[in-house]
Amino acid sequence: MAALPLFEPMVSSTSTQENAANIARERQKSLMLRAWILSGLFFMALPGTLLGFSNLMAISAHHGLDALPAAWMEGHGHAQMFGWIGSFILGIGFYSQPAHGRSVIRLPFSCYVLWVSGVAMRWFANIYGWHWRELLPVSAGFELMAVILFLYAASHHRLPATAPRSGAKRPMELWMVSVLVGTAGLASAVIFNFVECFRLSLQGGLRSFPHSLDQKYLVLLGWGFVVPVVWGFSARWLPAFLAIPKPKVRWFRIALSMDIAGVLAGVMGWPKPATILFALSAVTIGYALCLTEWPHGHAKTQGIHLSFPTFIRLAYAWLIVAGSMSVWAAFSDVHGGIWGASRHALTVGFAATMVFAIGPRILPHFTGIQSIFSKRLMLLSLLCLQTGCLLRVSSEPLAYEGLVSFAWKVLPVSGMLELSGVLIFAVNLALTFLVGRSAFALSSTSQREAAV
Secondary structure (H helix, E strand, O other): OOHHHHHHHHHHHHHHHHHHHHHHHHHHHHHHHHHHHHHHHHHHHHHHHHHHHHHHHHHHHHOOOOOOOHHHHHHHHHHHHHHHHHHHHHHHHHHHOOOOHHHHOHHHHHHHHHHHHHHHHHHHHHHHOOOHHHHHHHHHHHHHHHHHHHHHHHHOOOOOOEOOOOOOEOOOOHHHHHHHHHHHHHHHHHHHHHHHHHHHHHHOOOOOOOHHHHHHHHHHHHHHHHHHHHHHHHHHHHHHHHOOOOOOHHHHHHHHHHHHHHHHHHHOOOHHHHHHHHHHHHHHHHHHOOOOOOOOOOOOOOOOOOOHHHHHHHHHHHHHHHHHHHHHHHHHOOOOHHHHHHHHHHHHHHHHHHHHHHHHHHHHHHOOEOOOOOHHHHHHHHHHHHHHHHHHHHHHHHHHOOOOOOHHHHHHHHHHHHHHHHHHHHHHHHHHHHHOOEHHHHHHHHHHHHHO
């Protein structure tokens, strides 16, 4: 009987140590994710949006693209797609993978250094042209190595081979399939970028891709990488967040198949069938995700603004606009205005709106913070982004195609609104990380209370 009181504290002590180790591991993963997110915010706000705004001002002043180096446009796009969206997705991807021991930090940190260095070098080479023949392939090589490290880490994350009780093989969940398709699109884009940067450094006279090649590259980045990843995370999170039914599996697969077929057609240089497939897939995915169905409960808006469900649905409306305008561009575009509006509806209207809406819901939680710093700033950033995007997408075809001269004066206004939205979003997230209440502090207090 005397041994019993001695045994119980030992069990309690071991359990407390295990819990403390788990909390420390989660804190390390959250801090690593914060580094990814903060780097993404930097590339989004400065090399991405600020450069894009200055490009837009130059285009508006000269009423065309002729006075603007193509390398500057590519530097802006690369910072947005790789530096911002890519950093967010890689960071969340590493955070979601189970890790033990030193692998919690070592592999993600190595990938982080390679990725951020590669994106920064690419932006510097595009803008300033200093030793661009060396910097372009080196930056592309760094990005390729970073993606290889990410895929290596992901390959060690295995799902259970059998379902409980039945012993049957468990099929991969639909949202995972979509994210994997997007990951394959990212890997293809990075390989494409590396090959073309290497060729450009040896044979090219300018530090930018030829126009026809750039069009294929943008299709691969936008519809091959960003779109399937966002669809996958939407299928995973939106049923719970919006209180809507789970996705219709058959229609989701049809939408994903059409998107893949469209990407293949676009890369092969067949823009008309590609854009038709994109437009059809955009309509189909909205139906597959049940976004138009009546909610069966209350949306989960704790800690964020109540307008969250509205902006999620607006993002998918922008996806339909992007697909429809791409069809218009494939058949009628002359000076690039319709293509530009279509890409803007996709990258800003769809992708950026999804990030601005769902980011304040998940990123504080993932990084160990209780909630976003300000709900009002969240709403203000979304309103600025939506208004700016609406002005940009509606005025760009009118200006570039020479239909309405006044549209050239609207473009700078749209850029200022979008830049304001981006900066507000970045400040809101940065303040969340700096002054937000840590969930780990509460967990540590709970553990100490339990031990006592």
